[in-house]
Amino acid sequence: MLLEELIEAFRVLPGVGRKSAQRMAYHVLERGREGGKRLATVLAEAVERIGHCAQCRDFSEDEVCAVCASGSRDRQQLCVVETPADRLAIETATGYRGVYFVLQGRLSPLDGVGPRELGLETLGTRLAAGEVSEMIIATSATVEGEATAHYLAQLARQHGVRPSRLAQGLPLGGELEYVDRGTLSHAFGTRAEMP
Amino acid sequence: MLLEELIEAFRVLPGVGRKSAQRMAYHVLERGREGGKRLATVLAEAVERIGHCAQCRDFSEDEVCAVCASGSRDRQQLCVVETPADRLAIETATGYRGVYFVLQGRLSPLDGVGPRELGLETLGTRLAAGEVSEMIIATSATVEGEATAHYLAQLARQHGVRPSRLAQGLPLGGELEYVDRGTLSHAFGTRAEMP
Known part of the structure; x- marks a missing residue:
């Protein structure tokens, strides 16, 4: 049927799941045939048609994506992210004008995800070319994200590139009471003197 | 793009919304290309290709749906539901062997949904044919569902058909403490003597 x-x-x-899928099917048939089509x-x-950009590994319809092909981006800054969604989040939220490299994952040996799967050979070649001066490591603040960040930082230093990492601490607008213990403890430990 | x-x-x-849509797109491209296709x-x-059954107004690929076309259903019982999802729920949960009529909505004059939009002329013609003896009204237990039920009951009686309504009360396995006041009050008022 x-x-x-x-x-x-x-x-x-x-x-x-089953229930949502059913709701979607009914909705499309009842009220969204045009949208469904x-x-x-x-x-x-x-x-x-959507594949991966040969330079940054983000999704792209073309051989090279719009950001990598753009002439107005600063090629000295390279921001490394885990997923296309992370890249989009940074692009939307910040005024970053450098370029990106999308790992499409993070180091996770148990799941069979090693340096090869993350395209780190391509990344190494790129760093060796000497154009990049700062590598902004924007992997997530999880255990695997941190491990990946350490690995990336080593790789950067090998090529004389300065690695940097997104700041960690209290989220803006976050009530102290509701911040998780790990974050609070870290933010307390790395407190900075006020100007 | x-x-x-x-x-x-x-x-x-x-x-x-925007965020889920993005997640879906990325997911399909990353891990579900086959499924996406x-x-x-x-x-x-x-x-x-999916339209409505000429007899019960449920979704159907054919002129008449499988249930209406089946020779093994009891045509004396007609269960009236609001949506195809409701019909499916009854079909799955109960052992009902009669036939259905799907309103595809409920009476709601303010939204411009009257008897015509619910196909009640077709329903009337069907009742007039004399084959149906009981109309099981399974509209929802909301204000609009109740109003629709009353209207349907009148229609049934006009054609000498006995209208019935799904029982209302405590849900099975429901803790008294968590049942809403309306349901509790109704269940208390309509309590039945134990055998």
Whole structure:
């Protein structure tokens, strides 16, 4: 049955179980046929045509993505992130004008994710070219993210590139009471003198 | 940009905002290309081919749906539900062997949903044919659902059909403490003598 197939097909989406998939199928059929048709078309095209940028490994329709191809970005700063979503978050929230490198993951030997899977050979070649002076390591603040950051920092130093890491501490607007213990303890320990 | 279009396209789905849409797009591109391709194909086909059953108004690929076309259902019992999801819930949870009628909504004059929009003329014609003896009204227990139920009960009686309504009370396994006041009060008022 086609409806049943549609419900099953929606389950490929993240966080979508049987119940949500059913709701999506009904919604599209009841009130969103035009949008559904459009989603089908765009999705088919995207899956077919979107690959990875040869320089930064982010998603890209072209051989080289728009940011890497842009003439107005500062190629001395290279920001390394775990995922395309992280890159987008930095691009949206900050005024960063350098370029990126997307790992598409983080070091996790137990899951079989090593330096090769993260494209660190490509990254090494790029650092060796000598154009980059600062590597901004923006991996997440998890155990695996930290391990990846250490590895990346070593790699940077090998090529005479200065590694830097995003600041850690209390989130802006965060109530002290609700901040987790680890963050609080870290922020307390690394407190800075007020000007 | 194709990726941007894909993210926008996902927003047609219910409960999917910008952030979820982005997560879906990235997920499909990173880990679900096969599933994504399949979703695109099935979705395009479903939007094109799934219409409404001429007899019960549920979704159907064919002129008449599988339940209405089945020779093994009891045509004396007609269960009226608001949505295809409701029909599916009853079909899955109960042993009901009668047939259905799907309103695809409920009476809501302020939103411009009257008897015509709910296909009540078709329903009336069906009751007039004399085959149905009991109309099980399974609209929801909301104000609008109740109003719809009353209207349906009148329609049934006009055609000499016995209307019935799903029982209301404490949900099975529900702790008294957590049941809402309305339900508790109703269940208390309609308490039944124990055998």
